[in-house]
Amino acid sequence: MLMDFIVVGLSIGLVYGLVALGISLIFSGLDIVHFAHGEFFMFGAFFGLVLYGDFGISYPITLFLAMIITGIMGVVIERVFYRRLTSQGGGYTVAGMGMIICGFGMAIILQNVAFLIWGAEGHAMGVQFGMPIAVGDITLPRSYLWILIVSVGLMAALHVLLKHTKTGLAIRAVAADKDIAYLMGINVPLMISLIFGLACGLAAVGGVLIGPINYVQVEMGYLMLIKAFAAAVVGGFGSLPGAILGGLLVGVFETLCAAYISGSHKDIYAFLLLIFVLMVRPTGLMGHLAKVKA
Amino acid sequence: MLEIRGVETGYGKLKILRGIDMKVDAKGIVALLGGNGTGKSTLLKAISGILPVWSGEILFDGEPIHAKHPHQIVRAGLVQVTQGKDSYPGMTVEENLMLGAYARNDKAAVREDLDKVYAFFPILKERRKQLSGLLSGGQVQMLVIGRGLMAAPKMVMLDEPSAALAPLVVLDIFKQINRIRKELGMTILIVEQNVRMALLLASYGYVIHDGRIHIEGQAEDMIHDDKVRHAYLGGTVAEAENVR
Ligand SMILES: Nc1ncnc2c1ncn2[C@@H]1O[C@H](COP(=O)(O)OP(=O)(O)OP(=O)(O)O)[C@@H](O)[C@H]1O
Numbered sequence: 048m049l050m051d052f053i054v055v056g057l058s059i060g061l062v063y064g065l066v067a068l069g070i071s072l073i074f075s076g077l078d079i080v081h082f083a084h085g086e087f088f089m090f091g092a093f094f095g096l097v098l099y100g101d102f103g104i105s106y107p108i109t110l111f112l113a114m115i116i117t118g119i120m121g122v123v124i125e126r127v128f129y130r131r132l133t134s135q136g137g138g139y140t141v142a143g144m145g146m147i148i149c150g151f152g153m154a155i156i157l158q159n160v161a162f163l164i165w166g167a168e169g170h171a172m173g174v175q176f177g178m179p180i181a182v183g184d185i186t187l188p189r190s191y192l193w194i195l196i197v198s199v200g201l202m203a204a205l206h207v208l209l210k211h212t213k214t215g216l217a218i219r220a221v222a223a224d225k226d227i228a229y230l231m232g233i234n235v236p237l238m239i240s241l242i243f244g245l246a247c248g249l250a251a252v253g254g255v256l257i258g259p260i261n262y263v264q265v266e267m268g269y270l271m272l273i274k275a276f277a278a279a280v281v282g283g284f285g286s287l288p289g290a291i292l293g294g295l296l297v298g299v300f301e302t303l304c305a306a307y308i309s310g311s312h313k314d315i316y317a318f319l320l321l322i323f324v325l326m327v328r329p330t331g332l333m334g335h336l337a338k339v340k341a
Numbered sequence: 342m343l344e345i346r347g348v349e350t351g352y353g354k355l356k357i358l359r360g361i362d363m364k365v366d367a368k369g370i371v372a373l374l375g376g377n378g379t380g381k382s383t384l385l386k387a388i389s390g391i392l393p394v395w396s397g398e399i400l401f402d403g404e405p406i407h408a409k410h411p412h413q414i415v416r417a418g419l420v421q422v423t424q425g426k427d428s429y430p431g432m433t434v435e436e437n438l439m440l441g442a443y444a445r446n447d448k449a450a451v452r453e454d455l456d457k458v459y460a461f462f463p464i465l466k467e468r469r470k471q472l473s474g475l476l477s478g479g480q481v482q483m484l485v486i487g488r489g490l491m492a493a494p495k496m497v498m499l500d501e502p503s504a505a506l507a508p509l510v511v512l513d514i515f516k517q518i519n520r521i522r523k524e525l526g527m528t529i530l531i532v533e534q535n536v537r538m539a540l541l542l543a544s545y546g547y548v549i550h551d552g553r554i555h556i557e558g559q560a561e562d563m564i565h566d567d568k569v570r571h572a573y574l575g576g577t578v579a580e581a582e583n584v585r
């Protein structure tokens with residue numbers, strides 16, 4: 048039983064990690080905390096619902112398309128609504144503070160758009176994965192297997208992109224210092240679009256992965272946001288490995304507490320963990336590796 | 342190669358440059374001198390497109406560049422090495438150098454240029470796998486100059502390469518800058534507070550004061566000019582008299 052819960056916790060944690068990765072990517076790349084990120088997770092899930100349910104596209108292709116569509120949606124929203132503020136500076140500047148409000152506003156707008164299109168009720172994604180598979184004495188529903196494989200695959204791909212390609216080098220350069228990156232001949236505005244799109248695409252994949260397990264509904268975004276936030280902070284805000292580690296910890300901790308203590312307050316455990324970690328290590332677990340922000 | 346006509350710019354509403362006129366000829370070294378906060382770095386930022394130019398024009402190779410984006414100006418062959426010795430401390434020496442070549446696609450030539458940079462600054466080769474945050478100040482200065490060269494530019498602008506370095510290190514770096522000019526036929530605009538060293542290296546000099554070009558002339562004439570010292574030190578006429 049315990050092992051089953053841990054595997055479930057790890058899978059959910061990977062999804063938290065995917066969304067937290069995006070939040071951390073945006074934080075290091077654009078110097079902003081993106082409060083509408085949960086809504087991209089939610090939209091990703093809805094796109095998945097439409098693609099899979101209405102168009103009958105296969106699940107893997109649905110994952111891929113939802114990622115691309117949500118990524119493009121993110122790029123457009125960033126370019127049209129955020130860029131004016133972010134180009135004035137992020138962090139603790141006036142523009143940075145404005146960006147926080149702007150993110151909240153965008154979250155509300157996106158929730159309402161989704162509400163107008165899909166209504167308030169939950170939709171089942173109804174993906175037929177087939178029989179759960181047994182590994183040793185753990186029975187693992189295939190939906191969780193998908194989460195494990197796709198998330199780990201994406202994280203590995205992101206690692207390769209960032210550490211072993213020229214584009215990744217440019218992304219890291221833009222995250223570390225935009226003026227210097229410009230002087231390296233890097234098209235900084237384009238890289239910022241890429242970072243934002245990537246982050247939104249990751250969140251969308253999370254949405255399509257969670258869709259078959261939970262209902263797809265409008266509120267799923269902000270619930271995910273607070274978990275992913277907790278994950279990012281636990282891991283050390285801005286640190287990419289930290290986001291994954293934080294996601295896994297939040298997922299496992301929450302699942303175990305829900306199983307052995309009480310399932311009716313599932314959502315508070317993430318914050319108990321958060322408070323505990325911050326008491327012991329105020330920078331988060333891998334916060335020393337994240338870059339220092341002004 | 343580079344021609345600046347009546348350039349004005351600043352930060353927010355604060356005007357720093359009040360009409361700068363300058364010329365840098367191909368394959369030479371020109372020194373831009375001036376005291377603290379006189380607008381030298383501001384001018385370089387305007388040239389490389391980091392700061393928008395309010396009025397006036399900047400021509401590089403005959404082409405206007407004052408309305409271009411920084412990355413386009415780099416691709417046109419004009420590279421700035423900034424003042425802060427800002428390498429990317431979280432990246433290795435070699436990653437930093439490869440970033441300099443980001444805009445290029447000619448892999449073989451990039452490798453050749455990497456070897457050239459290592460030939461100018463052998464210590465960088467020795468430490469190429471280390472994080473650049475671990476280098477000494479002089480080594481970081483070598484790294485950022487090398488990173489500038491990796492773009493295979495026609496011209497580089499160096500912002501105070503001697504700042505905060507020990508005299509012997511400065512000497513070594515200036516020697517390499519001179520080698521870079523000779524061996525690569527590089528055009529160089531060097532911003533300096535170390536007036537004597539800069540004028541020994543350069544063939545022509547400009548002194549900027551209060552956002553305007555105050556004095557200009559052949560480097561060898563300027564070395565012996567007390568007006569230069571005076572403008573540079575920012576002292577009063579009486580002090581300049583005392584110096585004499
Ligand atoms: N980002 C900025 N915002 C506002 N004012 C600035 C900014 N950067 C520089 N300044 C001001 O512009 C003026 C010129 O600065 P600049 O950096 O060009 O001087 P400098 O000649 O390079 O001096 P130094 O030799 O100390 O590097 C200074 O008065 C400085 O305070």
Ligand SMILES: [Mg+2]
Nearest residue numbers: 381382383424
């Ligand atoms: Mg300066």
